[in-house]
């Protein structure tokens with residue numbers, strides 16, 4: 001199967017089971033709202049009566065924010081000027097490369113962990129539906145598949161966490177200590193900047209490869225009905241190694257899609273106005289972006305499943321012929 | 324640089340050779356001959372100093388600063404204080420590994436005055452603490468006293484070794500910034516030697532005089548220095564000797580680095596004397612050349628017009644090497660600044676630091692206050708004037724965040740929706756750095772670094788902004804002009820400034836300065852509660868005798884009894900104004916002495932819409948201006964806007980975390 005075909009098939013699978021997007025989006029929204037509402041109330045208590053509230057419509061006046069932040073505690077600490085426009089996406093992308101989630105406090109770590117396992121639960125359902133030949137969607141089947149594979153998906157999520165902890169606590173410091181050695185006594189900051197950029201690029205590649213392996217581990221586990229997630233990681237690595245250009249190529253294409261999505265969102269976020277109508281429009285765009293982001297993640301799984309199944313089918317054919 | 328500019332610059336440089344006539348009492352004049360050995364990191368040379376006793380009593384001693392010795396070992400007072408205050412002393416000390424320590428040795432010392440010529444032995448003294456390991460101040464006993472009006476000539480041979488990346492001075496690779504490098508005489512001030520050890524929280528104090536300095540360096544080095552380059556001689560052995568001269572300055576610093584790029588421009592203004600600006604910048608900072616010049620020009624222009632014209636013909640701007648620890652720092656007719664290779668649009672880098680250090684040419688260079696004992700007289704005035712100049716010349720900057728920030732790396736992004744006025748930044752730091760200690764203290768006596776920063780920089784700057792608002796712009800302009808012109812080339816104390824304020828202000832302001840200089844703490848007033856309740860309408864008999872009237876207001880417009888609660892949350896008390904706006908558009912204002920912790924103001928009439936304390940924003944010292952104003956009724960649109968932004972952030976974050984599921 002060509003990369004393009006796997007992508008197409010993945011995309012059509014994702015569209016066919018579009019209800020999954022809806023379910024995940026709703027869960028995402030509800031969990032976020034669960035914490036956004038208290039944040040709103042806290043914020044409202046602080047600014048609802050302030051004279052400065054009029055200025056807060058167009059931006060976070062720095063004079064206000066600095067004293068608010070100085071006295072802020074817990075959740076309030078996460079209110080910052082970079083929440084405006086493109087900022088949240090940049091903040092989160094930075095987090096992806098640094099792993100410094102603790103900078104947002106324990107509270108965010110706890111919600112993140114909870115969501116990680118919820119996402120793992122849905123992953124099982126989604127991949128099982130994508131791998132299922134019947135190609136029909138029902139919420140019941142989706143949830144039942146999700147339940148069936150949850151313990152495996154959760155085990156893989158824990159493995160992922162351990163691996164990424166290793167990346168951020170061991171490999172990343174090693175990379176940057178190397179970066180510092182290369183920069184050495186150079187007085188050129190542009191040189192240091194470029195070398196650091198290479199350091200971050202290496203981390204990005206590492207994240208890409210790890211995600212790739214763990215994605216295929218999930219696909220293999222469900223497609224092959226395996227019992228050990230550890231074995232599946234090994235099988236996934238072997239599969240990717242044997243089909244490097246296809247698997248990596250497909251995921252690069254998907255990353256490109258995600259990047260294009262972020263870019264569009266970035267452009268739309270430049271609409272920064274204090275007009276109520278534009279504020280509402282901006283909010284709708286943001287929600288569409290979240291849904292599109294979920295769809296993109298699901299397209300990854302669907303396309304990977306399609307590619308792997310094609311490979312498995314070809315292998316079966318060869319086996320039959322041999323017999 | 325175009326041709327016209329080149330001609331202008333040459334003309335300015337020639338004018339510089341003649342050196343503008345600067346009037347000052349020449350107390351300490353130096354002829355220095357020094358040689359840099361870049362391989363050994365040494366500067367050795369000879370000082371020929373003429374010192375005049377301008378005091379009113381005789382002295383039999385001479386005291387000198389020998390500040391490179393602060394970097395001689397871990398036991399200097401500078402480093403002991405550093406160990407106490409630095410957040411990561413191990414990381415700081417790591418720079419001196421592999422023999423990166425610096426020092427200055429006196430090889431010989433002789434002095435000659437009317438009745439004597441003698442070789443003398445320097446003796447280290449520690450006037451500020453009992454740290455016998457500190458060698459940053461020495462004194463010599465003279466065979467005979469130097470009477471008021473009498474001069475002494477001192478010849479010193481010295482050998483200095485520069486430290487590696489020490490604060491403000493030293494080397495990094497081939498980059499040299501040479502400051503506090505020669506034996507510099509203390510100040511015979513108020514009839515005693517004012518010559519403090521080098522402290523981690525203090526700067527400098529010295530007397531004015533003429534400097535004639537010859538610097539010999541390998542020919543490949545680009546050199547910048549205090550004063551005007553008046554001569555250069557190529558020597559055998561591939562070295563060159565540059566001669567720099569300047570009248571009426573109180574210190575001399577220089578830099579040498581083969582990598583510098585040089586740009587020269589002329590500052591011209593119809594009401595101010597011309598100045599040649601020479602910028603030494605890092606090769607990868609070409610894009611900041613315009614910013615450096617623009618900031619310098621605006622400082623020379625605005626401070627020249629507001630206070631006193633810059634009297635020297637030349638100024639050198641040094642874009643310090645990244646990682647060098649030179650930092651932003653002021654020296655007479657030369658200052659250092661710095662900038663990251665990448666900066667955010669609208670971030671005002673390097674404009675802010677350039678204006679700050681250039682402002683020191685006035686508050687430090689010209690008005691030579693005692694930075695050890697009255698740090699706020701230079702840093703406070705400089706912080707104030709910098710923000711005034713920045714606001715006038717550039718307006719507010721944009722908030723920016725540097726993503727993936729690491730040493731030397733970072734992707735800066737501007738958030739235009741959050742603007743940052745220079746004063747916002749000062750208020751922010753004032754609030755964050757705490758209310759400990761009073762301003763009137765020796766720099767090294769503050770409880771910690773934050774207290775020093777707040778009392779030397781932010782609090783006095785906000786005090787000056789508050790004074791300007793309270794006294795009005797025109798009175799304030801007179802005060803500042805009088806202070807700058809009367810105290811140029813002199814050493815003012817705080818009371819000299821206060822005397823001038825009292826001379827021009829409509830009332831004696833001692834009460835204000837007593838609170839500001841002597842009391843620790845914040846100023847913070849807040850409107851904490853507003854309520855309007857329907858008033859009981861008047862019915863019944865009012866008045867006595869014939870004036871008695873039967874009233875019945877029922878049916879008339881409803882009236883309201885309103886309360887505004889104001890609170891003093893800070894320790895420092897200042898009188899403040901309260902402005903109340905009613906829903907019918909009427910306003911009422913009240914004056915409050917600001918002494919009580921809590922006060923309720925009562926109003927009768929329409930319902931209150933909003934109330935604001937210090938409505939014309941005069942009390943810049945208010946550490947938390949956000950709580951100054953309040954509406955009676957809440958409105959949730961702004962909260963919804965930011966609540967939605969927060970929601971989106973969390974949703975996106977959750978989806979990113981799902982990548983790891």
Ligand SMILES: [Zn+2]
Pocket residue numbers: 679683702705
């Ligand atoms: Zn300063």
